[in-house]
Amino acid sequence: MACAARAEPTQAELQAMKASYERPKVVPFPKNNPFSPAKLALGQQLFYDTRLSGNGAMSCASCHNQPHAWGDGLPTGVGSKGNRLGRRSPTILNLAWAELLFWDGRADTLEDQALGPIQNPDEMNQTLPALVADLNKTPAYKKAFAAAFPGEAIAPDTIAKAIATFERTVVSGTAPFDRWIEGDESAIDASAKRGFVVFNTTGHCAACHSSWRFTDDSFQDIGMRSSDKGRGAVIEGVAQLSFAFKTPGLRNVAERAPYMHDGSIATLDDVVAHYVDGFVRRPSLSPEIHILPLTERDRADLVAFLKTLSSPDSKASGPNLSTGDKKS
Amino acid sequence: MTFRKFVILTAVGGIAIAGAAYAEVHKPIIGQKNKVFSLQEVNMPQGATIRVENDDNIVHTLLITKPDGIRSDLGLQKPGEQLDITLEQLGDYMVRCGIHPAMKMVVHTR
Ligand SMILES: [Cu+2]
Numbered sequence: 247m248a249c250a251a252r253a254e255p256t257q258a259e260l261q262a263m264k265a266s267y268e269r270p271k272v273v274p275f276p277k278n279n280p281f282s283p284a285k286l287a288l289g290q291q292l293f294y295d296t297r298l299s300g301n302g303a304m305s306c307a308s309c310h311n312q313p314h315a316w317g318d319g320l321p322t323g324v325g326s327k328g329n330r331l332g333r334r335s336p337t338i339l340n341l342a343w344a345e346l347l348f349w350d351g352r353a354d355t356l357e358d359q360a361l362g363p364i365q366n367p368d369e370m371n372q373t374l375p376a377l378v379a380d381l382n383k384t385p386a387y388k389k390a391f392a393a394a395f396p397g398e399a400i401a402p403d404t405i406a407k408a409i410a411t412f413e414r415t416v417v418s419g420t421a422p423f424d425r426w427i428e429g430d431e432s433a434i435d436a437s438a439k440r441g442f443v444v445f446n447t448t449g450h451c452a453a454c455h456s457s458w459r460f461t462d463d464s465f466q467d468i469g470m471r472s473s474d475k476g477r478g479a480v481i482e483g484v485a486q487l488s489f490a491f492k493t494p495g496l497r498n499v500a501e502r503a504p505y506m507h508d509g510s511i512a513t514l515d516d517v518v519a520h521y522v523d524g525f526v527r528r529p530s531l532s533p534e535i536h537i538l539p540l541t542e543r544d545r546a547d548l549v550a551f552l553k554t555l556s557s558p559d560s561k562a563s564g565p566n567l568s569t570g571d572k573k574s
Numbered sequence: 575m576t577f578r579k580f581v582i583l584t585a586v587g588g589i590a591i592a593g594a595a596y597a598e599v600h601k602p603i604i605g606q607k608n609k610v611f612s613l614q615e616v617n618m619p620q621g622a623t624i625r626v627e628n629d630d631n632i633v634h635t636l637l638i639t640k641p642d643g644i645r646s647d648l649g650l651q652k653p654g655e656q657l658d659i660t661l662e663q664l665g666d667y668m669v670r671c672g673i674h675p676a677m678k679m680v681v682h683t684r
Contacts, residue, residue, distance in 0.1 A: 345675035354639075462609075464674045481672045484635050484650045490673070533632065 255443055263446045267427050269458045273342045273414055279357060279407045281414070284393040289412030291390065292405060297380050298364050299326045300371035306363065306409070309335040312559075315501035316416060321509025325368045332474065334509040339497055342414035345463035349491045349507040350477045356410035361402055374402045381405075418497035419557035426554070434554045441551025444544045449521070451548075453534040460496035460555070466532040467491075469525025472508045478530070488530040500553045514549045601658075604679070605629045606651075611669070611679040620664050620683040627656045635672040641665025641683075647672065 255263065275281045292298065293306045304326040309318045316337040318324075323331035333349050341347070341356060353359040363369040364377065381387040381400050388400070395404045423442075425433035445451045456462045465477040467489040478488035491507045505511040511520060522538045522545065525531065540548070603625045605612035609632075618624060628634055628651045636648040641663040648657050661667060661683045670678035 345670075345678075351672075351675060462674065463676045465672070477672070481635060481637070481647055484633075484672065486633055486650075487635075487673065 255447070260443070263443070264427050266456065267423075267458050269420075269424055269427075270343070273417060275342070275411070275414060276355070279410060281411060282394065284390070285395075285408050285411040286415055288387075288390040288394040289408035289410070291387075292409050293412050297384075298370055298372055298377060300373075300376075301326055304370055309363075309369075310338045315339065315498040315556075317502045319502065321504050323369070325366075326371050327368075329368055331368060333507050334504070336494060337498070337502055338413055338416050339418045340416075340459050340495055342417065343459055346492070350480045351465060351492055352480050356413050357406045360406040360409040360413075377405070378402070419559040421497070421555050421557040423551075423554040424557075435550070437547045437550040438554045439551075440544075441547035441549070444540065444548050445551055448544065449538060449540060449548055450534060450536075451521070454493045454532075455496055460499075461493045464493050465490040466493055466534070467528070467530040468521070468535055469527065469531050470506055470508065470510065470520075471526055472506075472510065474507065476507065486530055486532070489528070490530065490532075496552060496555055498556045500556050514552050515545070518545045518548050601625050603627050603656075606634055606671075606677070609634075609671070609674045609677045611677060614679045616679065616681045618661055618681055618683050620661060622683070623658050623660045624681060625656050625658050626651070626669075628653050634674065634677070637670050637672045637675075639668040641667065 273281075279285075293310075296302050296305045298305055309323050310316045311318055316339050318335045320335065322333055323335040325331055336349065344356075345351075347353040347356065347359045353362065361374065364372050365374060378400055381391070391398075391400045391404060391408075394408055398404055422433045423438075426439070445455075454462055454464060454466055465487060467476075467486070468491075470489065470491075472489070475488055477490040477492075478484070481487050499505075500514060503512060503514075505514075505517050511517050518540075521535070522540055525535055601623055602613075602616065602618075604616070604627070606626065606628050607630050609630065611626075616624065626636060631653055633653070634651045636651060636657055636659075638646050638648065638659065640646070642665075648659075651657055659667070659669070659681075661681060664683050667681040667683070668678065669681060
């Protein structure tokens with residue numbers, strides 16, 4: 247294998263690259279919905295409750311399921327009537343730090359987002375009055391709401407706040423990559439270390455997948471062959487937003503194939519091949535996407551690196567409440 | 575979590591000036607270099623105008639959520655272009671880029 251043309255980074259350059267990937271110590275909660283253990287317990291119960299669907303067969307966890315790194319492992323979601331949805335179910339990991347929600351950024355906050363799937367006829371197909379009535383009939387819920395929201399009614403607003411609180415605690419755990427960032431040289435192998443450098447230099451990945459979450463929350467057209475206009479349908483008249491989707495974080499990415507908003511790429515090797523030269527050229531294509539001069543070895547190293555972003559908790563079967571400091 | 579430096583622009587410095595007159599004289603210009611607004615928190619009198627200038631080398635857009643919750647989309651802003659935002663309402667204006675939503679600022683009017 248010929249040597250890549252790129253120069254190895256100096257020790258100082260490598261340290262600077264690594265510094266921007268340090269994990270935060272606390273989970274942020276908004277001022278208008280601060281954390282409380284009672285809200286978390288209620289939100290978790292609601293997230294896993296099939297009462298939230300019209301036919302009582304589906305919960306949020308049907309599509310955002312921890313063993314699939316909080317996605318569903320399918321190319322696109324499947325609604326409560328067995329119907330196919332137009333987009334893939336994204337992970338809900340690390341959304342406490344997210345800016346806008348959905349592939350096209352149409353929701354501002356987790357609180358705004360939570361009531362959407364419940365009422366969407368293609369997803370859970372439930373009505374809010376029916377859900378509120380059902381929860382009011384259930385003594386355990388009356389108690390849980392009273393503890394989480396003293397003096398407030400069981401209402402769409404309090405349902406949304408509780409679910410959002412639970413979602414903010416869904417944080418990816420410590421991965422081998424994090425242990426390497428913390429200084430354990432044996433945490434990841436030489437190929438993954440080279441892959442990290444490719445990711446930050448010749449691969450140009452960090453132009454969008456930056457920070458410890460591996461996203462800058464921006465909307466970009468990376469040249470997928472799909473007719474979905476994405477953010478371009480939410481904000482009209484901005485050519486660069488046609489076919490633009492939210493840059494997903496890459497934590498636990500190896501555990502949640504298939505990839506992209508339409509689930510059209512099956513493996514991480516194929517994702518890398520897409521970025522090397524497999525993208526569609528069109529006016530909206532992000533200026534950060536261009537043909538990459540990567541060798542076979544660079545590509546393998548990139549994939550080895552991406553695999554070190556998986557934390558063991560992504561395969562656990564129960565709700566993950568062990569990570570992160572719950573105080574804001 | 576990253577802790578951004580919050581720069582407070584004290585608009586009136588204790589002297590009460592009518593909003594419109596103030597805006598004519600001092601229209602603060604907010605830059606957008608490196609996908610960051612040059613100020614992330616701004617205090618302005620109601621009725622004043624701020625100017626947002628794209629001094630970056632990439633395009634941005636401006637999405638505004640007004641104090642009454644109504645949103646407006648000022649559309650594309652190419653490098654070198656300026657857009658004015660007149661602050662008719664009292665309260666908090668949330669301003670962010672629709673392409674790079676991590677780029678955001680809040681403008682308080684009073
Ligand atoms: Cu922007």
